[in-house]
Amino acid sequence: MTTEDNLLLNKCKIxxxxxxxxxxxxxPKIGDCPTIAAQLTKTVNRSREYENGSFIVLVVGPxxxxxxxxxxxxxxxxxxxxxxxxxxxxxxxxxxRHEGEECKITVFTTHDTASRTEQTDAIIDCIxxxxxxxxxxxxxxxxxELTPENIKEKVELxxxxxxxxxxxxxxxxxxxxxxxxxxxFVIDMPGFDGEQANIDNPVYDAIAQRADLVxxxxxxxxxxxxxSWQFLNMLSANNKDVPVCLxxxxxxxxxxxxxxxxxxxxxxxxxxxxxxIRKQGFTIDDDQCFCINLGKVEDGRKQQFQETPxxxxxxxxxxRIEGLLYDRVISRRDAMRLRTCLGRTRLQVEKSIDxxxxxxxxxxxxxxxxxKVVDEFEKTGNIPHFLARLRPLxxxxxxxxxxxxxxxxSRILLVDTDNNHKSDSEARRIVHRFVEDCESxxxxxxxRSLALSQKEEELFLECRQYIGMVxxxxxxxxxxxxxxDLGRIPLGDVPKVSLTDGIEWDLLISNKPRISxxxxxxxxxxxxxxxxxxxKAAERLAGSQPGDTNNLEGYVEKEGGAIPxxxxxxxxxxxxxxxxxxxxxKDYWQRSRDTILKSIIPDKEDFDAQTEQLKLLRDDLSKxxxxxx
Numbered sequence: 001m002t003t004e005d006n007l008l009l010n011k012c013k014i015x016x017x018x019x020x021x022x023x024x025x026x027x028p029k030i031g032d033c034p035t036i037a038a039q040l041t042k043t044v045n046r047s048r049e050y051e052n053g054s055f056i057v058l059v060v061g062p063x064x065x066x067x068x069x070x071x072x073x074x075x076x077x078x079x080x081x082x083x084x085x086x087x088x089x090x091x092x093x094x095x096x097r098h099e100g101e102e103c104k105i106t107v108f109t110t111h112d113t114a115s116r117t118e119q120t121d122a123i124i125d126c127i128x129x130x131x132x133x134x135x136x137x138x139x140x141x142x143x144x145e146l147t148p149e150n151i152k153e154k155v156e157l158x159x160x161x162x163x164x165x166x167x168x169x170x171x172x173x174x175x176x177x178x179x180x181x182x183x184x185f186v187i188d189m190p191g192f193d194g195e196q197a198n199i200d201n202p203v204y205d206a207i208a209q210r211a212d213l214v215x216x217x218x219x220x221x222x223x224x225x226x227x228s229w230q231f232l233n234m235l236s237a238n239n240k241d242v243p244v245c246l247x248x249x250x251x252x253x254x255x256x257x258x259x260x261x262x263x264x265x266x267x268x269x270x271x272x273x274x275x276x277i278r279k280q281g282f283t284i285d286d287d288q289c290f291c292i293n294l295g296k297v298e299d300g301r302k303q304q305f306q307e308t309p310x311x312x313x314x315x316x317x318x319x320r321i322e323g324l325l326y327d328r329v330i331s332r333r334d335a336m337r338l339r340t341c342l343g344r345t346r347l348q349v350e351k352s353i354d355x356x357x358x359x360x361x362x363x364x365x366x367x368x369x370x371x372k373v374v375d376e377f378e379k380t381g382n383i384p385h386f387l388a389r390l391r392p393l394x395x396x397x398x399x400x401x402x403x404x405x406x407x408x409x410s411r412i413l414l415v416d417t418d419n420n421h422k423s424d425s426e427a428r429r430i431v432h433r434f435v436e437d438c439e440s441x442x443x444x445x446x447x448r449s450l451a452l453s454q455k456e457e458e459l460f461l462e463c464r465q466y467i468g469m470v471x472x473x474x475x476x477x478x479x480x481x482x483x484x485d486l487g488r489i490p491l492g493d494v495p496k497v498s499l500t501d502g503i504e505w506d507l508l509i510s511n512k513p514r515i516s517x518x519x520x521x522x523x524x525x526x527x528x529x530x531x532x533x534x535x536k537a538a539e540r541l542a543g544s545q546p547g548d549t550n551n552l553e554g555y556v557e558k559e560g561g562a563i564p565x566x567x568x569x570x571x572x573x574x575x576x577x578x579x580x581x582x583x584x585x586k587d588y589w590q591r592s593r594d595t596i597l598k599s600i601i602p603d604k605e606d607f608d609a610q611t612e613q614l615k616l617l618r619d620d621l622s623k624x625x626x627x628x629x
Contacts, residue, residue, distance in 0.1 A: 008338035012050035015345055015624065019047040022620045029613040031606065036359055036614070039352040045125070046348045050341045054128040054183040055333045056210050061217035062225055063191030066249035069294040070217055071188040073301075073318065077103065077174040078148055080188045081156035082298075091120070091169045091207055092155060092188040093127055096176035103146035106171040107154050112138045117206045120168055124210050127171055127185065139168065146172060168203075178322050179330055187211070204231075209238040212340045213329060216277065219249035220266065224273045232280045241343025243336060244282045245325065246273055246289040266291050288328060290321045346626045356618045363611050370600045373477045377593045380469050383585045384462055386578035393567050393574070396449040397557040401542035403445045404556070407438050408538035412531050421524025431533050435499055438541060442556065443497040446563065450570060456491050456577060463581040470585075470592050479596045484588055489577050495569050497562050499541050502555025 023040045030036060059074075061067050068080035075094045097103050108123050110116065119139055126133055133141070144150045155170050180186060187207060208214075214235065218224050235242065248270045250262075257265075270291055277284050297318040300311030329336065411434045422430065464486055471481035525533075539545075541562075543554030555561045601607045 002335070005334045005338065008335055008342070009050065012047075012338050012341055015342060015626070016044075016047040016050065018624050019043055019345065019349070022617065022624075026613055026617040026620070029610065030617065031610040033359060033610075033614075036352070036355055039348070039355045043345065043348045043352050046341070047345045049344070050338050052128050052183075053334075053337075054185060055212045055330070055337050056124075056128075057179070057184065057186045057213045057215060058189060058208065058211035059186060059215045059217060060189045060208075060231060061191065062219075062222040062228060065191070065217045065219040065222040066247075066294040067188060067191070067217045069249075069298050070215070070247060071186060073294065073297060074177050074179050074186055074322075075172070075174040076177040076180070077146065078151060079146070079155075079172045079174055081151060091190070091203065093124070093169055093171045094180070094186045094188065095127070095171070095173055096180045096182060096184065097173035101173065103173050103175065105144045105146055105150055105154050106141055107144070108136075108139055108141050108168045108171065109166045110139050110168050111166060116168060116203055120203050120206050121210075123169055123171075124207070128183075146174065178326050181330065184330065184333070205234055205238065208235050209344065211235075211239060211242050212333070212337050214242055214244045215247060216244055216273070217247045217249060218269070218273055220251040220269060223269050224276050229276060229280075232277060232282070236280045236282070238347060239340070239344055240281055240347060242282070242340050243288075243329070244277055244284045245329065246270065246277070246284060247294075247321075248273065248289070248291040249295075250291050250293045251295075287324070290324075292317055292321060294318075342626070349621050349624060349626075353618055353621050356614055356621075360611065360614055360618070363607070363614075366600055366607075367611075370597060370604065373593070373596050373600065376473050376477055377470075377589070380466075380473050380589065383582065383589060384466055386459055386462070386582045393450060393571050395446060395557070395563045395567060397554075397563070399449060400442050400445055400556050400563065401554055403441050404438050404538050404542040404554075405545075407434065407441055408534050411437070411534050415527050415530045415534065421526055422530055423524060427525040427530050427533065430530055431503075431537055434534055435503060435537060435541075438538075439497055439499050442499065442562070443494075446497055446566070447494045450494070452491055452494060452570065452574070455574060456488070459578055459581045460488050463585055466585045467588055470589050474592055474596060477596055479599070482588070482592050482595060486584070489580050491573050491577055494573075495566050497556075497566060499555060499562055502541055502562060503537055504540065 023044050027037065027040060057074075059067050059071055068082045071080040071092075071094065072078055072082070079094050080092060108119075110119055112119070115138065119136070122136055123139065126136055144154055155172075174180070176184075189204065189207065208231070216224075216228075218228070248266060250266055270289060274284055274286070274289055293314050296311050296314035299305045300308065300315035305311050411430070415430065467484060467486060474481040539552060539554075541555050543557070544550045544552040556563050558564075597604070
């Protein structure tokens with residue numbers, strides 16, 4: 001290797017080590033970012049291409065410009081179909097056979113049409129010796145003898161075939177001409193503007209990125225065009241440092257014109273192509289641009305035409321061009337390859353930085369959206385404190401006492417209509433029935449005075465109103481609200497009022513204060529006696545009549561009596577229901593918020609950590625000293 005080669009090699013090593021160090025450091029830290037990971041992997045691969053001595057020559061040009069004819073001449077074999085119809089509609093990679101091996105055709109196929117670009121890239125690496133064939137995932141291959149029949153069957157496709165067929169690329173080994181030496185690969189590409197193979201196909205882009213030299217072929221009848229310009233633009237974006245050679249294929253269709261006129265037309269076409277190529281920033285020297293009739297060269301090499309002077313002259317001119325290209329390009333391929341490797345690595349690093357930038361922009365948008373959701377839910381984060389909404393429970397004791405007194409009057413009227421004396425058991429039953437009826441009436445009045453169903457409905461309506469606010473918040477966050485089956489929560493049965501414990505049965509009979517009604521055996525109880533018992537029981541339960549100076553407190557209202565303990569029980573029921581409604585609100589708010597946030601960023605802490613690593617990765621990639629190399 002020359003001094004220049006060694007200098008370039010050292011620069012490639014420094015760049016590759018720095019790229020590998022950065023990727024190895026950050027790739028485990030950036031999480032699941034497949035696009036960035038793919039770009040980083042490609043960056044490492046581009047930086048390591050210097051390790052492989054292979055050299056890729058890409059032959060491109062418009063349809064029917066003579067590309068296939070040139071490829072056959074370079075390969076020194078019939079490897080690319082030539083026809084008046086479009087023949088080459090998928091790439092063929094041509095290389096020199098290994099010593100002792102027969103020439104062959106290898107057809108690579110796949111059923112995974114979605115991964116054609118990546119698979120094509122992998123095949124090129126495999127052919128160049130950078131990957132093993134065992135690593136070709138989802139790709140099958142078959143080998144055939146190199147014959148015109150197999151070229152027609154395996155390489156030439158019908159007009160209805162295209163890149164969409166199962167065949168990815170074909171690899172062909174040949175004896176090779178002067179330009180094809182060991183580790184030189186010539187790729188015959190479909191025409192830019194063909195019916196079946198358009199430049200928009202991503203496989204075209206993938207292969208163009210790998211070229212170390214581009215031979216642009218145009219002809220007098222198929223010169224540089226708008227589609228050619230699109231290809232050059234694509235190549236400039238991915239492989240700008242690749243050198244370009246121009247072969248202008250001269251057709252003798254204008255035979256009626258003078259030699260001077262035809263030469264002038266050829267010169268204009270050639271200069272136009274050179275000018276357009278240079279506009280894209282490519283290096284193309286005048287001494288690497290040639291005019292030749294490739295058809296004459298092809299015919300001149302055939303035995304039956306070898307003695308034709310004009311053909312023999314064209315063959316000699318081709319040999320001269322081939323020698324010049326070898327001396328000026330192929331013989332200096334190491335320097336060209338290393339320089340191109342550096343250029344491709346720089347472009348790939350820039351692509352990686354651009355991809356990371358787009359990812360960071362996307363993450364910034366996601367973070368803004370995430371924070372907007374947080375802010376919106378903070379506005380509805382004051383969940384109602386349902387217990388605080390409950391008004392203190394209080395019984396309407398005046399009404400309850402009046403119920404007892406009314407019940408006593410009703411019972412006394414019944415007793416007055418019966419003048420018969422009552423036995424002990426009959427008198428006891430009357431008083432017990434009075435107390436039981438008081439219990440039933442007081443329970444009903446007590447329940448009505450609390451208005452529990454109304455209080456539960458208020459709790460339900462407040463819960464429903466809050467759920468509605470959360471749903472509106474979700475809609476403001478451009479999200480469909482979570483469904484919720486909100487039903488009423490039953491309070492349960494209000495405990496019954498018990499008055500029996502408030503009666504001292506042995507004191508009911510005023511003239512026999514120490515004798516229980518139950519144990520009275522002699523004599524009957526008159527109606528007035530029974531009325532007295534009822535009034536006494538009513539007084540015990542309801543307390544003194546209004547205006548009575550005794551001011552006796554009734555059992556219904558006294559501490560530990562019939563009603564105060566029940567108020568505590570009812571209060572506990574309300575508190576339980578209140579807490580349930582409050583829990584429903586809290587749970588719905590939390591679920592709604594978490595569901596929306598996780599739909600934006602599943603793990604915010606991990607997301608933020610990865611974002612910071614992406615920023616550091618972008619900064620480190622930007623610091624790779626390409627200017628120094």
